[in-house]
Amino acid sequence: MQPALIKYYYLGLKNRVKQWTSKREMCKKMTAHWRNRQNWIEDKNKIGWGNELKKEIWDGVRFAELSYFWDPNKSWMLPVRCPTVGCGRIVSALEIQQSPSKESGYTKIITCSNCCNWFEHDPVSVAGDPRNIAYIGHWDGWQPFDSSFHGCGKSSNSV
Numbered sequence: 076m077q078p079a080l081i082k083y084y085y086l087g088l089k090n091r092v093k094q095w096t097s098k099r100e101m102c103k104k105m106t107a108h109w110r111n112r113q114n115w116i117e118d119k120n121k122i123g124w125g126n127e128l129k130k131e132i133w134d135g136v137r138f139a140e141l142s143y144f145w146d147p148n149k150s151w152m153l154p155v156r157c158p159t160v161g162c163g164r165i166v167s168a169l170e171i172q173q174s175p176s177k178e179s180g181y182t183k184i185i186t187c188s189n190c191c192n193w194f195e196h197d198p199v200s201v202a203g204d205p206r207n208i209a210y211i212g213h214w215d216g217w218q219p220f221d222s223s224f225h226g227c228g229k230s231s232n233s234v
Contacts, residue, residue, distance in 0.1 A: 092208070108133045108145065109205035115139040116146060146203040153199045157187040164189040171198055 095101050108115070111133060114126040120139035132138055143149035152168035164187055174183040177195065186193045 105208070106205055107131075108138070112145075116142050141209060143203050144207050144209055145205050147205070148203070150200045150202040153201060155185070155196050155199075157185075157190060157192070158194055159187060159190045159192045162187060162190040162192070166196075168198075171196065 095105060108131075111131065114120065114131075115133045115138050117139075120126055121136060121142070123136070125136040125139055126134040128134060143151060152171060154168055155166050155171065157164045157166060166185055166187065170188075171183055171185060174185045174196075176183055181197060183196050183198060184193055185196050
């Protein structure tokens with residue numbers, strides 16, 4: 076067996092989140108955005124420059140645009156994956172909303188634009204939560220200051 080080229084220990088996402096939340100101080104740091112929500116939760120911070128004083132990540136416009144993700148007073152519909160074997164296309168919430176309903180009015184009949192099969196789906200909504208963890212990265216997923224190389228990457232996370 077060839078030894079790995081990675082010269083550091085990689086802690087998977089599930090174990091990393093457990094580590095983060097096992098200490099009171101880290102939990103306090105991870106929820107600091109909620110204690111400073113006046114800087115990003117209001118609609119006025121979603122346009123222009125955002126919060127005037129730029130001191131933390133939540134002072135920017137992008138954080139304010141995603142405020143629904145942390146705001147318990149906001150809810151949104153989750154996307155769904157096409158269940159057809161071999162397809163797996165993600166159907167957006169907008170596509171779900173625009174799909175016709177069954178006679179019951181709640182269940183949607185969704186036609187996948189990838190495989191053209193249809194399936195029934197009961198839309199699921201979730202509410203924001205200050206404990207949600209978001210990954211807000213650089214536009215191409217790489218550090219903008221350390222390298223002249225820009226590429227792309229994929230991240231698949233589950234906990």
